[in-house]
Amino acid sequence: MWHTLKYEGGALSLLNQLLLPEREEYVLCRTAGEVCRCIRTMVVRGAPAIGVSAAYGVVLGALEGLSEEGVFNPLAATRPTAVNLFWALERMRRVWKDAGADPARLEAEARAIEAEDLAACRSIGRRGADLLAGKRTVLTICNAGALATSGYGTALGVVRACFERDPRVRVYALETRPYLQGARLTAWELRQDGIPVTLLTDGMAGWALKALGIDAVVTGADRIAANGDTANKIGTYQLAVLARHHGVPLYVAAPTSTLDPSLPDGGAIPIEERASDEVTILAGRRLAPQGVPARHPAFDVTPFGLITGIITEQGIFDPHGHPRH
Ligand code: MRU
Numbered sequence: 001m002w003h004t005l006k007y008e009g010g011a012l013s014l015l016n017q018l019l020l021p022e023r024e025e026y027v028l029c030r031t032a033g034e035v036c037r038c039i040r041t042m043v044v045r046g047a048p049a050i051g052v053s054a055a056y057g058v059v060l061g062a063l064e065g066l067s068e069e070g071v072f073n074p075l076a077a078t079r080p081t082a083v084n085l086f087w088a089l090e091r092m093r094r095v096w097k098d099a100g101a102d103p104a105r106l107e108a109e110a111r112a113i114e115a116e117d118l119a120a121c122r123s124i125g126r127r128g129a130d131l132l133a134g135k136r137t138v139l140t141i142c143n144a145g146a147l148a149t150s151g152y153g154t155a156l157g158v159v160r161a162c163f164e165r166d167p168r169v170r171v172y173a174l175e176t177r178p179y180l181q182g183a184r185l186t187a188w189e190l191r192q193d194g195i196p197v198t199l200l201t202d203g204m205a206g207w208a209l210k211a212l213g214i215d216a217v218v219t220g221a222d223r224i225a226a227n228g229d230t231a232n233k234i235g236t237y238q239l240a241v242l243a244r245h246h247g248v249p250l251y252v253a254a255p256t257s258t259l260d261p262s263l264p265d266g267g268a269i270p271i272e273e274r275a276s277d278e279v280t281i282l283a284g285r286r287l288a289p290q291g292v293p294a295r296h297p298a299f300d301v302t303p304f305g306l307i308t309g310i311i312t313e314q315g316i317f318d319p320h321g322h323p324r325h
Pocket residue numbers: 045046047048082141142143144145148149153154155181219220221222232233234298
């Protein structure tokens with residue numbers, strides 16, 4: 001059985017998500033610097049998985065004998081949008097300060113963060129399946145699955161829990177240009193579990209919502225501001241606009257570690273802008289003329305008003321403040 005991340009024997013093993021679906025290979029990180037590289041280059045990605053990996057990166061840094069700044073600053077500089085990274089580092093920093101960089105205490109905290117994330121995903125799945133009872137056709141974007149968390153997933157946790165209750169559940173996955181998390185990762189992990197999945201290109205979303213009998217859109221999140229505005233993979237905002245136009249509910253599934261109450265609204269969320277080469281070059285092949293500029297914001301922000309509900313492990317929030325569950 002594959003794993004997204006596993007810490008044992010003083011090393012963090014990460015499934016190399018850059019190679020999926022062709023190859024299942026693991027990268028073994030023995031230093032905090034190696035964990036930084038894996039997060040930056042997206043060997044491991046997805047907000048909760050980034051946070052958990054960074055927590056183990058702190059353990060490795062302590063084992064190396066690095067200073068507090070030498071450990072925390074590079075890990076915090078890897079990717080800016082997913083707040084789970086900073087949330088996990090904050091927890092680890094408290095232990096570092098209390099316990100004087102004791103690797104055993106730090107490892108215990110990292111393991112607790114990992115276990116809590118898995119438990120949160122299962123709770124999100126249960127709550128989401130209650131909410132979606134009777135709905136069978138789900139559209140999703142990016143990968144908010146076991147590959148993006150300690151296991152089970154957030155948006156795909158909801159799908160998994162729905163499928164456990166009703167095997168007629170099926171998923172449409174948007175391919176999610178330019179990294180193709182939908183095509184490479186969501187399609188791969190759902191097939192591992194035998195959950196029916198059909199791939200669509202991102203430009204098919206409007207047509208799909210009109211023609212395919214989609215009951216609900218379910219996505220993950222990278223950071224949720226105090227007012228509920230949600231940053232998630234680029235393309236989520238247009239999906240939310242389209243879903244609203246077609247009267248299809250859009251749910252965001254995320255652990256409370258993705259909430260950032262320090263930011264008043266989505267305008268304050270830092271959005272990662274990645275290299276334009278990631279848009280113009282695909283699998284080593286140039287797709288656009290040399291010199292043509294391309295933009296690559298990795299995330300966009302969906303206003304809370306377009307979100308039907310945010311499913312967390314603690315409960316469901318909706319823009320009208322209706323109490324749920
Ligand atoms: O750039 P990525 O692949 O790290 O982006 C991932 C997403 O946008 C996910 O939807 C989000 O992190 C939630 S993962 C449970």
